[in-house]
Amino acid sequence: MYRVLQILTDAEVAECRRIAASAPFVDGRISNPHNKAKQNEQLHEPAAYQKSSDLLRKAMLRSPEFMEFAFPIAMAPPMMTRYKPGMKYGAHADAAFIQLPGATIRSDLSCTIFLNDPADYDGGDLHVSLGDGELSFKLKPGEAIIYPSDTFHQVMPVTRGERLVAITFIQSRIPDPFRRTLLFELNEVAALEGLKMDPENYARMQLVQQKLLRYWGDMP
Known part of the structure; x- marks a missing residue:
């Protein structure tokens, strides 16, 4: 029910880091003053936020694997955040609904895109609780982890670097995570093996795919 994807090119990572280095960040609680678990900083300057958000959003939407795994219908503008030594984000679940200018989206999936080398800092692992499992992610620059928004997760304290x-x-067209994962796996099998199948059976598989999408799809 989670996926690690390569989202950004090296050039896009470099551009995000350049924007971050030249723009002001503010206390991350500016967007949620009552969130005591949140101890980080977020990009605040409007022009820099818009530029980086557009870059990140376009990169995500051009990724076939992201589109096939998330079935996105709406997405919050991606926001750069940073953690300096001593900063962390305590265990929490993301809000069910995210208020955006002119719209509200349901958060079915959360996504973190890593922008600097894991060797540049100590700590800062993203811990996600999935069932009885505890998963830890500290990915390479340009890689993203996508996971259900209704899971407990936290960012461990950064002890060195940034x-x-x-x-x-992301609001998904398929809100139920079990159904979304099942349809993703079915689509993967069809993409990898479909052309090796008897054409009639392949057509039948495609019919099943589309029926499930119609039946489980939240909205067009």
């Missing part, structure tokens, strides 16, 4: 990431939230 952790730079971008975060966003």
Whole structure:
């Protein structure tokens, strides 16, 4: 029910880091003053935020694997956040609904895109609780982890260096995570093996795919 994807090119990572280095960040609680678990900074300057957000969003939407795994219908503008020594984000679940200018989206999936080398900082691992399992992620620059928004997760304290990431939230066309994962796996099998099948059976598989998408799809 989670996926690690390569989202950004090296050039896009470099551009995000350049924007971050030249723009002001503010206390991350500016967007949620009552969140005591949140101890980080977020990009605040409007022009820099818009530029980086557009870059990150376009990169995500051009990724076939992201589109096939998330079935996105809406996405919050990706925002760069950073953690300096001593900063962390305590265990929490993301809000069910995210208020955006002119719209509200349901957060089915959360996404963290890593922007600097894991060797540049100590700590700062993203811990996600999935069932009885505890998963830890500290990915390479340009890689993203996508996971259900209704899971407990936390960012461990940074003890050296600086952790730079971008975060966003996605409303999926398939809100149920079990159904979404099942349809993703079925689509993967069809893409990898479909042309080796008897044409009639392949057509039948495609019919099943589309029926499930119609039946489980939240909205067009």
